[in-house]
Amino acid sequence: MNLIESFLHVPRIAYFSMEIALRSEIPTYAGGLGILAGDTLRTAADLNMNMVAVSLVSRAGYFRQTIDAAGQQNEAPQLWEPAQWATRMGAMVSIDLLDRMVWVSGWLYVLESPAGGRQPVILLDTDLMENQAEDRLITHYLYGGDDRYRLQQEAILGIAGVRMLQALGFQVREYHLNEGHSALLGIELLRRYAFPLEEVRQDESPYDILSVRQLCNFTTHTPIDAGHDKFPYALVDEVLGPIIDKPLMQRLGGGDRLNMTLLALNLSEYVNGVAVRHAEISAKMFPGYHMRAVTNGVHPRTWTHDSFAKLYNLYLPGWCREPEILVRADHAIPDAAIWQAHQDAKNALFRHIIEVGGPHLDPDIATIGFARRMTAYKRPDLLFIDPDRLISIAQRHPFQLVIAGKAHPRDETGKALIAWVHSMVQQLKESIPIVFLPDYQMDLAKKLVAGVDIWLNTPLRPLEASGTSGMKATFNGVPNLSILDGWWIEGCIEGITGWAIGDDPDASTENDAASLYQKLETVVLPLFYGDRSAWIGVMKGAISKNASYFNSHRMMRRYAVEAYMQ
Numbered sequence: 001m002n003l004i005e006s007f008l009h010v011p012r013i014a015y016f017s018m019e020i021a022l023r024s025e026i027p028t029y030a031g032g033l034g035i036l037a038g039d040t041l042r043t044a045a046d047l048n049m050n051m052v053a054v055s056l057v058s059r060a061g062y063f064r065q066t067i068d069a070a071g072q073q074n075e076a077p078q079l080w081e082p083a084q085w086a087t088r089m090g091a092m093v094s095i096d097l098l099d100r101m102v103w104v105s106g107w108l109y110v111l112e113s114p115a116g117g118r119q120p121v122i123l124l125d126t127d128l129m130e131n132q133a134e135d136r137l138i139t140h141y142l143y144g145g146d147d148r149y150r151l152q153q154e155a156i157l158g159i160a161g162v163r164m165l166q167a168l169g170f171q172v173r174e175y176h177l178n179e180g181h182s183a184l185l186g187i188e189l190l191r192r193y194a195f196p197l198e199e200v201r202q203d204e205s206p207y208d209i210l211s212v213r214q215l216c217n218f219t220t221h222t223p224i225d226a227g228h229d230k231f232p233y234a235l236v237d238e239v240l241g242p243i244i245d246k247p248l249m250q251r252l253g254g255g256d257r258l259n260m261t262l263l264a265l266n267l268s269e270y271v272n273g274v275a276v277r278h279a280e281i282s283a284k285m286f287p288g289y290h291m292r293a294v295t296n297g298v299h300p301r302t303w304t305h306d307s308f309a310k311l312y313n314l315y316l317p318g319w320c321r322e323p324e325i326l327v328r329a330d331h332a333i334p335d336a337a338i339w340q341a342h343q344d345a346k347n348a349l350f351r352h353i354i355e356v357g358g359p360h361l362d363p364d365i366a367t368i369g370f371a372r373r374m375t376a377y378k379r380p381d382l383l384f385i386d387p388d389r390l391i392s393i394a395q396r397h398p399f400q401l402v403i404a405g406k407a408h409p410r411d412e413t414g415k416a417l418i419a420w421v422h423s424m425v426q427q428l429k430e431s432i433p434i435v436f437l438p439d440y441q442m443d444l445a446k447k448l449v450a451g452v453d454i455w456l457n458t459p460l461r462p463l464e465a466s467g468t469s470g471m472k473a474t475f476n477g478v479p480n481l482s483i484l485d486g487w488w489i490e491g492c493i494e495g496i497t498g499w500a501i502g503d504d505p506d507a508s509t510e511n512d513a514a515s516l517y518q519k520l521e522t523v524v525l526p527l528f529y530g531d532r533s534a535w536i537g538v539m540k541g542a543i544s545k546n547a548s549y550f551n552s553h554r555m556m557r558r559y560a561v562e563a564y565m566q
Helices: 032-046 147-168 184-192 209-215 233-243 246-253 260-266 276-285 306-315 323-332 335-355 387-396 412-428 442-451 469-474 509-530 532-547 552-564
Strands: 012-016 051-056 064-067 073-076 093-097 100-112 118-125 172-178 216-219 230-232 257-259 270-273 366-371 399-404 434-437 454-457 480-483 498-501
Touching (some): 012 032, 012 147, 032 051, 032 118, 032 552, 051 147, 093 147, 100 147, 118 147, 147 184, 147 230, 147 233, 172 184, 172 209, 184 209, 184 216, 184 260, 216 260, 216 552, 230 233, 233 246, 233 257, 246 257, 257 260, 270 276, 270 552, 306 323, 306 335, 323 532, 323 552, 335 442, 366 442, 387 412, 387 509, 412 434, 442 469, 454 469, 469 480, 469 532, 498 509, 509 532
Parallel strands (some): 012 172, 051 118, 216 270, 366 454, 399 434, 454 480, 480 498
Antiparallel strands (some): 064 073, 093 100, 100 118, 230 257
């Protein structure tokens, strides 16, 4: 029996995602969407759920980020060799794009759990001798190129992905679309489930939309309109040509442009947002659709620092498979043990900063972490709106900052924000130690979420769909200081699990900044320096009340019961 055949004996949920974070050495992810996809599959392996994932091989990755002396982001390909980590599969499928045949092969990566579970991941690849030179690059650059390139990628993912699973012999019970990038899989399924023409009356559609809907589940991830892929139908005709039935596409995907989210909504029986608030916003964006809510979670083993993992193994055995056990952390783990585990994680982060050429930070000083995709609505500049006020706070209650994040190569506003933050680093360096760590990725994220004392998040409401970095922090006893949006609306218990920035959903940026400064100056930093026992109590609250719930095991059990088993 070859490797792929070992996964063909049972029906599986086919999980489609444009990006999946498998490990730091495999750059097939850009940010939160890919991290979530990876955590989803790691949890499925822990729980022995029968899934198969489909994504793109992204041979050139997203990009490797460097920051020059002027604070400008520079991008370079993040090349990797699939043969080092995955196995080339023999099957090939074809798809007509731009009036020519494009061949697609696949690589098999097997994600394994220490508990014994294994999940197959198929990475689609067009870099084949059978293809023209430009077609060999379709699966190279994650979120690269123009709309034509992106539409070709989404056709490879959705249409060729379905064909590849069939060619390999997978039994697919249902499909799960992780964001709208893979929505074209519904069009491929409609072609497969079309009624015989002789059975169709002249005034009827040949497509069995009901059967396709019953096969599909869709998770939408963004309340930002620009985050929903839309393509002009002239481009759709050019790229997809005979693959599509244009009247059907316009009926399901929108009359003016092909809206991939709308297409996924119309071809999925189960639809959910990634937090309660996000589901409410999504229902307003797309009225008439039943929008459920499954709040995201993070994978316990992946995002827990070794010092805390050892602690949990000692005092709360079984936490990796049943993270709800962490609810007992506030009583089961001694304060001194919590503090020592945190100091170990903090020292590990500071050693890393020195290794990459950064300054020596003081482990006794309160350290605030901020690491997000650098884009306008994340507001990485909120903390720096009033530098004089920030200096004044630091003079009474010293603190230091560790910051990281990438801006999309075409997001000029995001790049400008990185440069502006860099200027603030220079302006404030005599008063507040600030480190910007370039090339934010999985390994760095794990160090950051565990090694800081406070996790800061400042999005513009209501544009944070969920957010998961703060959840990762909670597994390491790091409290959140965050705007009440996304998951934090559900997770914040003021002074128990962390602190909210403002409570007015219509607050201006200036008011949010004032609230942030006030909370830092009068509540958070005085507690850190003035009452170690009470501070550790908040750390324990983050673990027992946040980590015990906002984990991917709870999330996947919800999907299993509410989506996959219906």
